[in-house]
Amino acid sequence: MPKMKTNRAAAKRFTRTGSGKFKIRKANASHILTKKTTKRKRNLRQGQMADKTNEAQLKRLMPYA
Numbered sequence: 001m002p003k004m005k006t007n008r009a010a011a012k013r014f015t016r017t018g019s020g021k022f023k024i025r026k027a028n029a030s031h032i033l034t035k036k037t038t039k040r041k042r043n044l045r046q047g048q049m050a051d052k053t054n055e056a057q058l059k060r061l062m063p064y065a
Contacts, residue, residue, distance in 0.1 A: 010061040014050060022050035022058050 014022045028036075029044035036044075050058060059065075 004063045006064060007061040010058065011065070014058055014062065014065070016062070016065040017049075022055065024048050024050050 014024055017023055024047065026044045026046070026048055029041065033041060
């Protein structure tokens, strides 16, 4: 059986933690920052865990992560 392929789009957006959860970076933090409040921009810097409902899907996209 051939090796499974990792979905490269998912690999660039998600990383697997030691406990097996998926870590994500929040959206809307890259440009058009002048109109966003300092508090909002500060909160966008924090990482976030992917929702538990998406974990099975992410495991399929990234079999070796």
